[in-house]
Amino acid sequence: MSQGPINFLPDEQTHRGLLNWVIGIMVFLTGMAIVAGLQLGIMADGWRMSAAGSLTVQIVAVEPDDRQRQTKTAIEILQKTPGVATAAIIDDAEMAALLEPWIGATSLTAKLPIPAMINVTLMRGVTIDLSALETLLQAEVPDARVDTHEQWLDDLLSLAIAAQMIAAAVVVMMLVATIAIIVFTARSSMLAQRETVEIVHMLGAKDSLISGAFQKRFWSVGLRGGLIGLLLIASVIGGLFALSLNVQSAYLPRVTFHMETVIILCLLPVVTGLITMWTARVTVNRALLDMV
Amino acid sequence: MIRFDNVGLRYGPGDEVLSDVSFHLEPGSFHFLTGKSGAGKSSLLKLVYLSCQPSRGLIHMMDQDLNTASRDTLVSMRQGIGVVFQDYRLLEHLSTFENVALPLRIKGASEDQVQEEVSELLAWVGLADHLHELPSTLSGGQKQRASIARAVVTAPKILLADEPTGNVDDEMALRLMQLFVEMNKVGTTLLIATHDTRWVDRYTAPQLHLDNGRLSVMPAHQPMAVDP
Ligand SMILES: Nc1ncnc2c1ncn2[C@@H]1O[C@H](COP(=O)(O)OP(=O)(O)O)[C@@H](O)[C@H]1O
Ligand SMILES: [Mg+2]
Numbered sequence: 001m002s003q004g005p006i007n008f009l010p011d012e013q014t015h016r017g018l019l020n021w022v023i024g025i026m027v028f029l030t031g032m033a034i035v036a037g038l039q040l041g042i043m044a045d046g047w048r049m050s051a052a053g054s055l056t057v058q059i060v061a062v063e064p065d066d067r068q069r070q071t072k073t074a075i076e077i078l079q080k081t082p083g084v085a086t087a088a089i090i091d092d093a094e095m096a097a098l099l100e101p102w103i104g105a106t107s108l109t110a111k112l113p114i115p116a117m118i119n120v121t122l123m124r125g126v127t128i129d130l131s132a133l134e135t136l137l138q139a140e141v142p143d144a145r146v147d148t149h150e151q152w153l154d155d156l157l158s159l160a161i162a163a164q165m166i167a168a169a170v171v172v173m174m175l176v177a178t179i180a181i182i183v184f185t186a187r188s189s190m191l192a193q194r195e196t197v198e199i200v201h202m203l204g205a206k207d208s209l210i211s212g213a214f215q216k217r218f219w220s221v222g223l224r225g226g227l228i229g230l231l232l233i234a235s236v237i238g239g240l241f242a243l244s245l246n247v248q249s250a251y252l253p254r255v256t257f258h259m260e261t262v263i264i265l266c267l268l269p270v271v272t273g274l275i276t277m278w279t280a281r282v283t284v285n286r287a288l289l290d291m292v
Numbered sequence: 293m294i295r296f297d298n299v300g301l302r303y304g305p306g307d308e309v310l311s312d313v314s315f316h317l318e319p320g321s322f323h324f325l326t327g328k329s330g331a332g333k334s335s336l337l338k339l340v341y342l343s344c345q346p347s348r349g350l351i352h353m354m355d356q357d358l359n360t361a362s363r364d365t366l367v368s369m370r371q372g373i374g375v376v377f378q379d380y381r382l383l384e385h386l387s388t389f390e391n392v393a394l395p396l397r398i399k400g401a402s403e404d405q406v407q408e409e410v411s412e413l414l415a416w417v418g419l420a421d422h423l424h425e426l427p428s429t430l431s432g433g434q435k436q437r438a439s440i441a442r443a444v445v446t447a448p449k450i451l452l453a454d455e456p457t458g459n460v461d462d463e464m465a466l467r468l469m470q471l472f473v474e475m476n477k478v479g480t481t482l483l484i485a486t487h488d489t490r491w492v493d494r495y496t497a498p499q500l501h502l503d504n505g506r507l508s509v510m511p512a513h514q515p516m517a518v519d520p
Pocket of ligand 1: 303309327328329330331332333334335336
């Protein structure tokens with residue numbers, strides 16, 4: 001005996017509109033946490049890659065002539081070191097530009113004992129033993145100091161990981177709260193339809209047929225809630241993106257959305273529908289066990 | 293078909309509503325269930341249509357021990373039991389037609405079968421002009437007839453009726469009783485709860501008589517005792 005879905009539940013349920021919005025808001029908050037977590041991860045990967053591919057060598061000699069000579073030697077050594085792609089001095093103009101925000105546009109750079117900086121980029125995938133490199137350099141360039149970006153990168157990355165974990169915790173809490181809301185709603189929905197459910201049960205309907213009717217209803221509630229949430233996310237992100245285009249600043253990192261973020265966001269309504277449906281089904285099936 | 297052995301039923305902590313109820317209904321038999329209001333007729337029927345479990349005792353139905361029957365078994369047993377409720381228990385948001393169609397749809401009947409059998413039956417109980425009306429627009433008697441149509445539409449093995457003639461005029465009552473008798477003739481086991489002794493006198497069927505939760509079985513049609 002095949003049992004297709006039989007629609008025996010009444011159409012109107014006043015709280016359903018509200019439930020759509022509640023789920024929509026939960027999906028919005030969850031989605032924002034997911035976006036934040038994913039984007040942080042992508043940014044951290046970027047930092048890790050750009051930092052891993054480069055290091056800086058400082059020549060801290062105080063005497064300008066000495067400094068210049070040592071710098072020249074260091075560059076020659078570096079360029080001969082296996083794995084180094086480029087080694088170039090950061091020239092005074094660049095240096096001035098870097099320092100300008102802090103000390104102003106002056107020609108102080110010439111007078112200050114600012115160390116010479118050599119920017120070293122490594123070949124793709126190459127890692128270099130830094131202390132070995134420093135020893136090698138210091139044999140001929142006593143004032144060379146090798147500086148990777150590792151220390152501050154580590155700090156930044158652990159900050160990013162902590163933020164990502166917070167985002168994941170938010171997602172989990174949202175999921176739990178959403179499921180709880182659906183459980184309560186499914187129970188009250190069933191209670192409101194108690195007479196109908198009892199009659200249909202008495203007429204010989206299987207539990208799965210009864211829970212199937214609720215499940216169908218909650219699937220569409222979840223899907224709609226998910227779509228509302230997605231719309232909210234899209235408008236907030238779209239708004240932020242538009243604002244960021246107006247801000248003229250080189251310091252703002254370019255906001256880019258990766259495909260995986262977009263795909264996960266687009267899946268949210270369906271996933272929400274499935275979670276809502278499944279939760280309602282389990283809730284109704286359990287409640288039905290109270291009936292003989 | 294139905295066998296009760298020392299069945300007791302209590303709702304909550306109070307006294308038993310049914311005590312030591314034992315009886316046996318053969319397949320295809322026809323019994324009245326009589327007794328004053330509050331005697332426990334509806335409660336006994338509830339046990340038979342598997343809407344509650346006895347507090348004690350054994351019930352066997354359709355070759356199943358209810359204590360050990362699985363949930364799925366109970367489902368298929370319910371599909372073989374038709375019930376006419378005292379208070380109709382129609383679904384208020386479904387049309388007359390859909391109410392009567394429901395047991396067929398639950399059993400997985402084809403749409404053709406549903407259309408044919410439901411229309412035919414509703415015409416027979418005089419509701420052909422009310423197919424698409426909601427129960428709330430029907431009179432008490434019309435609801436009664438719709439609920440009877442729902443109970444018999446699947447041609448159940450067991451038909452239970454709780455005061456089925458309470459809200460219809462005599463002519464319709466006769467028609468409905470006639471329908472029950474016809475179904476009994478083709479093999480349906482029939483148990484009709486009533487306090488209306490006219491029917492009991494009219495049809496020669498044995499009675500299960502309840503008095504304050506205790507049951508006694510009375511043989512068919514005892515003519516008024518004549519003083520010796
Ligand atoms: N769901 C219930 N909960 C508690 N008591 C009930 C319930 N249903 C019936 N009763 C009690 O059980 C007794 C028998 O009721 P019922 O079976 O309806 O008798 P009848 O159908 O013969 O009038 C009555 O005293 C009634 O108050
Ligand atoms: Mg009663």
